[in-house]
Amino acid sequence: MLLGAHLSIGKGWLQVAATAAMLGCEAVQVFSRSPRGGPARPLVREEVVRFRQEMLERGPLFVHTPYILNLAAEAEEKRYAAVRLLAEDWRRAAVLGAVALVTHVGHAGGDRAAGLERVVQSLREAWEMSGEARQLPVLLLENTAGQGNELGSTLQELGWLLRALRGGPAVGICLDTCHAFAAGYELRTEEGWDAFLSEVRRHVGLEAVRLIHLNDSRAGLGSRRDRHQEIGLGALGPAAFWYLLRRPEFSGLPAVIETPKKDVRDDARNLRRLRWLLTLPEPPRELTV
Numbered sequence: 015m016l017l018g019a020h021l022s023i024g025k026g027w028l029q030v031a032a033t034a035a036m037l038g039c040e041a042v043q044v045f046s047r048s049p050r051g052g053p054a055r056p057l058v059r060e061e062v063v064r065f066r067q068e069m070l071e072r073g074p075l076f077v078h079t080p081y082i083l084n085l086a087a088e089a090e091e092k093r094y095a096a097v098r099l100l101a102e103d104w105r106r107a108a109v110l111g112a113v114a115l116v117t118h119v120g121h122a123g124g125d126r127a128a129g130l131e132r133v134v135q136s137l138r139e140a141w142e143m144s145g146e147a148r149q150l151p152v153l154l155l156e157n158t159a160g161q162g163n164e165l166g167s168t169l170q171e172l173g174w175l176l177r178a179l180r181g182g183p184a185v186g187i188c189l190d191t192c193h194a195f196a197a198g199y200e201l202r203t204e205e206g207w208d209a210f211l212s213e214v215r216r217h218v219g220l221e222a223v224r225l226i227h228l229n230d231s232r233a234g235l236g237s238r239r240d241r242h243q244e245i246g247l248g249a250l251g252p253a254a255f256w257y258l259l260r261r262p263e264f265s266g267l268p269a270v271i272e273t274p275k276k277d278v279r280d281d282a283r284n285l286r287r288l289r290w291l292l293t294l295p296e297p298p299r300e301l302t303v
Contacts (some may be wrong), residue, residue, distance in 0.1 A: 015114060015226075015259060015264055015265065015266070015267055015268075015269050016041045016073050016074070016093065016199070016266065016267065016268045016269065017039070017040055017041070017228075017269055017270075017271075017285060017288055017289065018034070018039035018040050018041035018042050018043070018072075018073060018268065018269070018270045018271075018272055018285075019037060019039055019043070019271045019272075019281045019284075019285065020042075020043040020044065020078070020136035020270050020272045021036075021039075021042055021043070021044055021065075021281075022044075023044050023045060023046070023087070025033075025180070025277060026061065027062065027064075027065035027110075028061065028064060028065060028068070029066070030042065030044060030065070031065055031068035031069055032068075032079075033278055034072040034207045034237060035068075035071070036278070037282055037285060038283055038285070039071075039072050039073065039285075040072070040073040040074050040268070040270035041072075041073040041074070041075075041076070041225075041249065041269065041270055042072055042073070042186060042270070043075075043076040043077070043098075043116070043270045043272075044076075044077055044078070044110075045077070045078055045079075045080065045188050046106045046107065046110065047075050047080060047103070047106075048080065049078075049081050049082075049230050050080060050081070050082060050083040051078050051083075052081045054102065054103075054106065055171065057106060057109050057110070057169075058098060062109060062110060062243050065110070065111075066110070066111040066134065068256070069111065072248050073112060073268065074077045074112075074113040074114075074266070074268050075110060075112045075113060075165075076106035076112055076113065076114050076115075076116055076154075076225055076270070077103065077106065077110060077112045077114075077116070077151075078115075078116045078117070078266060079100060079103050079115065079116065079117040079118070079183065080099065081101070081118065082146055083096045083099055083100060083117060083118065083120065083121050084096050084120035084121055085097070085100065085117075085120045085132065085133045085136035085137065085140075086119060086121060086122045086129040086130070086136070086165055087119035087120065087121075087132070087134045087152045088122075088123045088129075088132075091122065093132060093136055093213045094121065094139075095176040096136060096144065097136050097139045097140045098140075098143070100117065100136070100137075101140040101143035101144045103115060103137075103217065103250045104140060104141075104144045104150055104151070105144050105145075105150075107143065107150075107151045108149060108150055108151055111211050111294050113151055113152065113156065113224075114151045114152040114153070114154045114186070114188075114225065114270055115150075115151050115152070115153050115279055116154045116156055116188045116225065117153065117154070117156065118156050118158055118164075118247065119133045119155055119158075119165050119166045119175070120164075120165060121162060121163050121164050121165065122131065122163050122165050123163070124163075126163070126171075126301065129163075130166055130174060130175060130178075132170060132283060133165065134175065134178045134179060137153070137175075137179060137182070137185075138179070138182050138183075141153075141183040142183055147178075150183065150184075152184045152185065152186050153173055153183055153184065153185045153186070154185070154186050154187060154188040154222060154224055154225055155172055155176075155186075155187055155188070156187075156188040156189075156193070156227070157169070157172060157187070157189055157190055157193050157194055157197065158189055158190075158193050158194045158197070158240070159192070159197055159237075159238055159239060159240040160196070160198075160237050160238045161196075161240055162180055163240060167193070167197040167238070168197065169213050169214060169216075169217040169218055169295075170188055170217050172217065173216075173217035173218045174217050176218055176219075176222060176238050178233035184213035185222075186222045186223045186224040186225075187223050187224065188221065188223075188224065188225040188227060189223055189224070189225075189226050189227070190226075190229060190272075191227065191229055191230075191231075191250065191254070191255075191258065192227070192229035192230065192231040192240065192241070192242050192243070192248075192250070193227075193229075193240060194210065195231050195235055195237065195243045195249070195250055195254075196231055196233055196234075196235075196236070196237050196238055196240060196241075198235065198236040198238075199213075200233075200255045201257075201258070201259070202250060202251060202253060202254045203220065203253075203282065204257050206238030206250065207257050207258065207261060209212070211248055211261070211263055217290065220263055220284070223264075223267065224267070224268075225268050225269070225270070226258075226264065226268070226269035226270075227270060227271075227272050228240040228252045228258075228269060228270065228271045228272075228273075228288065229243070229245075229268050229271065229272050229273055230242070230243040230244060230245055230246060230247055230249070230251070230254075230273070231243055231248045231249045231250050231266060232249070233249065234249050235249065241277065242272055242273055243273070244274060244280070244283070244284055244287075245271065245273060245284045245288060246272045246300075246301040247301070248273070252287070252291060252297070252299075252300065252301050253297035253299070255288060255291055255298075256288055256291045256294060256297040257297060259288065259291055259292055271285065286303055287301060287303055293296075
């Protein structure tokens with residue numbers, strides 16, 4: 015598994031590359047704008063060229079869309095605003111050299127089936143707006159915790175979206191451990207992982223999984239609350255990640271942490287814990303690093 019982190023672009027693209035090198039990242043995820051939306055800063059060609067060159071040694075780059083994006087919005091004005099934002103981020107991800115763009119699909123109204131239909135419409139419109147002939151990155155649909163009327167919390171819904179988008183943009187799946195656990199998937203035991211991956215095979219296919227988000231959870235199993243925690247310190251605990259890191263199905267797959275942090279030392283600590291777990295012959299009951 016290629017371990018890395020979600021890094022801030024607050025100090026510029028070259029600082030992202032420098033931080034990735036310092037952390038020993040083998041994969042990196044970023045926002046290309048504020049996660050709260052708003053106008054995006056222009057991408058300066060000279061800086062982007064240097065960034066792409068320096069990132070060649072850091073493994074694959076992933077861009078995440080802002081959290082405000084709601085591709086399932088019932089109000090046409092809000093839905094189309096999400097389409098425009100996604101199309102712009104898709105193009106920006108291509109310019110940055112990202113291998114994929116990660117997105118949540120949004121919140122439905124009372125009718126989830128109708129909400130999923132609007133997501134498909136929105137994704138196709140954003141793809142066309144971005145330019146079909148353009149070499150766009152793969153779009154990864156991320157599983158969610160299912161908070162409120164959030165779509166994409168089940169593998170069944172994600173699988174439905176993948177099938178509905180055949181013949182359109184290249185799409186895959188990003189699996190988030192915190193979100194899956196909060197949505198009701200048991201990931202704290204080997205048997206739980208067996209059952210979860212059986213569902214992945216059944217509904218989306220292992221080949222569709224292109225990225226893992228490694229996050230512990232502050233909330234319990236089935237809580238439907240999206241509350242990330244440091245690796246091994248939440249309700250999932252260290253054993254869940256020990257089992258994940260050893261799954262042959264995930265061998266060679268990029269995985270990034272999105273754990274709470276005040277500065278880069280927090281990322282370093284969480285990556286150190288994951289690398290420590292890789293050295294253990296059996297699942298730990300508690301952290302010692």
